Amino acid sequence: MSGAGSVALLLVVVVANPVAAGAQVISGTASAVDGDSLVVDGQKVRLFGIDAPEYTQTCKRGDETWDCGRAAKEKLSALVAGTIVECRRVSVDSYGRAVSTCMAGPEDLNRTMVEQGWAVAYREFSADYVGAEQHAKRNGLGIWAGEFELPSDYRASQLPREPELRGQFVRPRRTAPAGLSSCVIKGNRNRRGQWIYHLPGMPYYEATRPEEMFCTEAEAQAAGYRRAIVRP
Template structure:
């Protein structure tokens, strides 16, 4: 019995479905700025969030297709290259959430550090420092006013349900320095909550500001709520 079972087990492992494989290797077809198809499997880059294909950003009061540009940037990184992805999990859409590389280049890190995606801190903080560097250097998206991709998706979903257009909730995440003496820190936590912190509040010093506000009214108008002090 053992002699018959063992070869069958080897064959089962050897011909495992790509959907169950932990390592995927092959050429890539880019879908958008944070997703692609590798070895016939849909892949979502781990730890980053890029603009949706339909998303527009604003530079010098002119709209531009930042979602399409993010896709173009990822295509440039993968074009004609062998892509190797290490799957971490599967998402609700059946995509393999993965860290993908071309040689030694981490594609997620490259997209964030060049300003074409933001760190998806709701799931990982691995690329936070890369986002901060891109933001401070005003690279890619950071040279524009833009809506954080997840906020864009949430707004569009709300519009579909309610049947009318809603204004963008956040139009830019500024750097963490305080412009013109504005000291109120706006931050999005890992639960997806938009919270602002005043000087003297617990965690104020530890909070990484994604936007700075001069008044609580400004913070609330942008969709943030005051941090709860216990």
């Protein structure tokens, strides 16, 4: 085949088969499904590395119970309204949604939702938004203005009544690496949204179900946990 023929054939192949990288980007108008899920240009998208209250979830501020799940959806809706959203796919979840980092113009949607207190950093999958979460927690923003149940805990509590939630972003809890017997510090998040770690010998150590295990107190603190208070 001549050089000209080869070039022509190559052009046909390129037109018929867009580069794979292009398939990793989803762009278009968007609508919010809840505080961490979108439909972008007709495709379902799950925001990577964050976890917002479920739409039916409630939180507390003092004696007041409020619809924090609905409020999180409304916040995400406001962020995407009237703009083109561009999402870069990281992976695909068990529901076929594109797990992505998304921008609405200059706005980083994943980071903004956590930084403003409408979602938590989903540490089981990424530490990218831990700093943003700590900002929201320090300033009492969004759900951090009161008490709340972690969205993952809420989903688990609803499974007997809502089996369609089963399998949503669940993976085994992190345990100490094999051979590292010093990784015995238990990190646990309670229903008030507090992150507490327990050392061997502390009163509730044996009864604590760890969500994460740490080798040192410094590692636990860097992940946002505080030491359990032992009262006399």
